[in-house]
Amino acid sequence: xxxxxxxxxxxxxxxxxxxxxxxxxxxxxxxxxxxxxxxxxxxxxxxxxxxxxxxxxxxxxxxxxxxxxxxxxxxxxxxxxxxxxxxxxxxxxxxxxxxxxxxxxxxxxxxxxxxxxxxxxxxxxxxxxxxxxxxxxxxxxxxxxxxxxxxxxxxxxxxxxxxxxxxxxxxxxxxxxxxxxxxxxxxxxxxxxxxxxxxxxxxxxxxxxxxxxxxxxxxxxxxxxxxxxxxx
Amino acid sequence: xxxxxxxxxxxxxxxxxxxxxxxxxxxxxxxxxxxxxxxxxxxxxxxxxxxxxxxxxxxxxxxxxxxxxxxxxxxxxxxxxxxxxxxxxxxxxxxxxxxxxxxxxxxxxxxxxxxxxxxxxxxxxxxxxxxxxxxxxxxxxxxxxxxxxxxxxxxxxxxxxxxxxxxxxxxxxxxxxxxxxxxxxxxxxxxxxxxxxxxxxxxxxxxxxxxxxxxxxx
Numbered sequence: 001x002x003x004x005x006x007x008x009x010x011x012x013x014x015x016x017x018x019x020x021x022x023x024x025x026x027x028x029x030x031x032x033x034x035x036x037x038x039x040x041x042x043x044x045x046x047x048x049x050x051x052x053x054x055x056x057x058x059x060x061x062x063x064x065x066x067x068x069x070x071x072x073x074x075x076x077x078x079x080x081x082x083x084x085x086x087x088x089x090x091x092x093x094x095x096x097x098x099x100x101x102x103x104x105x106x107x108x109x110x111x112x113x114x115x116x117x118x119x120x121x122x123x124x125x126x127x128x129x130x131x132x133x134x135x136x137x138x139x140x141x142x143x144x145x146x147x148x149x150x151x152x153x154x155x156x157x158x159x160x161x162x163x164x165x166x167x168x169x170x171x172x173x174x175x176x177x178x179x180x181x182x183x184x185x186x187x188x189x190x191x192x193x194x195x196x197x198x199x200x201x202x203x204x205x206x207x208x209x210x211x212x213x214x215x216x217x218x219x220x221x222x223x224x225x226x227x228x229x230x231x232x
Numbered sequence: 233x234x235x236x237x238x239x240x241x242x243x244x245x246x247x248x249x250x251x252x253x254x255x256x257x258x259x260x261x262x263x264x265x266x267x268x269x270x271x272x273x274x275x276x277x278x279x280x281x282x283x284x285x286x287x288x289x290x291x292x293x294x295x296x297x298x299x300x301x302x303x304x305x306x307x308x309x310x311x312x313x314x315x316x317x318x319x320x321x322x323x324x325x326x327x328x329x330x331x332x333x334x335x336x337x338x339x340x341x342x343x344x345x346x347x348x349x350x351x352x353x354x355x356x357x358x359x360x361x362x363x364x365x366x367x368x369x370x371x372x373x374x375x376x377x378x379x380x381x382x383x384x385x386x387x388x389x390x391x392x393x394x395x396x397x398x399x400x401x402x403x404x405x406x407x408x409x410x411x412x413x414x415x416x417x418x419x420x421x422x423x424x425x426x427x428x429x430x431x432x433x434x435x436x437x438x439x440x441x442x443x444x445x446x447x448x449x450x
Contacts, residue, residue: 027279027316028302030295053316080355081302089354098347098354101278102320102362109317120324121365125343125396128361158296170296170313174279177315205315222295228303229290 004164004208005193006215009039012187016152018045019072023108023148023179024052024062025155028081028225031172032061033156035189035217041065049073051148053104053175055085060223066094077101081225099128103145105178110147112181112210117146153183156217157206160190161197164211165204173205180206189217234405234423239373241266241450243332243403246371252276254323254363256333257301259373263332274310276328278359280319283311300359320359324366331367333360335374335399337389340437342399342411344372345391357394364395376404376434383436385409385417407431408448409439416440421448 006012013036016022022040026032037056040048041064048071055074056063063082065071073095079085088094099107100122110118119142123129133144155176158169166188168176180186188206193216234242240262247253247267254276255261264284267273275284277299284299285306293304307313322328337345344364347357364370377383385402402409408421416438419431422445432439 027300028298030279030298030302076356078356078358086354090351096354098356100357100361100365101316101359102323105316105320120362122324122362124365126361126393128357168315170294170307171277171280171298172296173313173315175316178317224293224295224304225298225302226304227293228287228305229293230287232289 001163004212004214005162006213008215009035009189009217012036012189012213012215013039013043013152016040016043016045019047020151021049021051021149023150023153023183024050025153025174025176025179026052026054026061027171027174028054029056029061029223031156031168031174031176032056033154033187033189034061034220036154036187037061037064040070041068046070047072049075051075051104051150053077053101055079055082057081057225058084060221073097075099075104077104105175107145107148108175108178108182111149112178115147117144119144148182150183151185153179153186155180155186155188157188157190159192159194159199160188160211160214161194161199161208162214163196164188164208164214165199166190166206166211167199167203168205177206181210185212186210187213189215191217191220233426236262238423238450239403239405242408242448243371243373244268246401247271247273247330249273251329252282252327253330253332254278254328254367256331256360258334260332260334261301263373276319276322277305278319278323278363280314280316281307281311283308285311320362323359323362326366326368328367330369330371331363332371332373333363335372335384337384337386337391338372338374338399338402339386339389340411340416342397343389344394344399345389346394348392350392360394364398367398370399371401371403372399373403376406376431383434385435385437387437406434412440418442419445421446423448424450
């Protein structure tokens with residue numbers, strides 16, 4: 001069997017170069033590939049196109065890459081919690097394509113399913129529809145949206161085995177499984193890397209065929225963006 | 233006139249037993265606190281959860297378990313978790329019965345704008361465009377007028393649209409209104425202590441008033 005296990009994030013991302021298109025899993029700060037993002041921040045590359053639902057916050061996640069001006073273009077659905085992002089966007093320093101969240105997820109899915117495009121009603125009649133083909137099915141209009149084409153997908157899972165099979169935990173799953181399927185090269189960082197045979201095949205969310213490199217991450221912060229609690 | 237809690241309480245009365253409901257950020261989130269006794273619903277959070285529970289007790293928060301507003305939450309017995317593509321699959325295929333969300337503007341034809349103020353504010357549409365394009369029933373929770381006193385219920389939206397001809401009902405601090413098939417805001421109920429005249433003044437789009445307008449019961 002091909003060895004997919006790499007030592008750490010630096011080794012995993014060593015052939016990511018300036019100008020590439022990357023997918024980064026996570027929703028807000030939940031389930032983001034922290035180790036890979038930190039490795040990218042420490043690497044002397046820029047002009048990246050990043051496909052990710054959000055852009056982190058000012059001092060964590062993709063926000064760190066924005067601060068270092070490594071990102072040429074963001075493709076996201078919601079950027080509300082990042083002042084530096086909003087500043088770069090409004091000043092025109094950063095190219096941004098805002099797309100509906102379901103469209104983002106489904107364009108990932110399409111890539112992983114080997115389908116060139118999908119049709120969705122999201123954005124019909126809005127500026128999201130500008131320049132896109134519209135088709136009418138059964139009396140309703142749909143936009144044609146293309147499958148993503150990303151050089152690398154960087155995802156975070158809870159557990160993974162050396163064959164690349166992945167299990168996600170709770171809502172840290174979010175975009176990770178669909179992005180894992182969609183990268184030309186998919187890098188998975190996991191909290192627990194186990195041997196083959198240790199995971200129940202019935203419980204696997206992402207089959208290892210989609211994962212090219214895997215490593216056990218370290219020093220996870222797993223920051224909480226909005227801590228909300230109730231009285232006992 | 234209603235405060236935010238009042239708007240949430242009034243919307244809660246629209247929810248029926250067994251509904252799958254998606255609540256947007258802001259006032260819609262408060263609706264979950266006022267579901268009448270005996271009504272059991274399942275809350276969908278579009279980041280990938282059905283069966284959203286209350287906030288965790290202090291010290292029991294789990295950074296892997298959040299809602300679409302990125303707040304720490306809990307699951308409930310019977311909850312399920314799934315990826316983002318599946319989450320929007322169930323939204324597009326209309327398995328979710330009711331969507332409640334906020335708006336900056338609504339037009340008399342049910343168009344909604346809530347994601348962008350050109351040159352000033354760009355937060356993004358998140359899942360709102362997917363939700364409004366597919367949901368069977370959309371209720372908007374919003375303020376009738378903006379901080380400058382200008383109506384947010386218009387003949388046509390001035391801000392970039394989130395979706396067209398999709399809003400069914402609107403609950404504001406002043407009134408409950410529905411979008412008429414032929415266009416126009418049909419006034420259904422007045423907030424306690426609010427006159428029809430006040431609602432008329434605060435509504436720039438076509439307001440349809442038929443017969444006596446009852447005061448809402450909370």
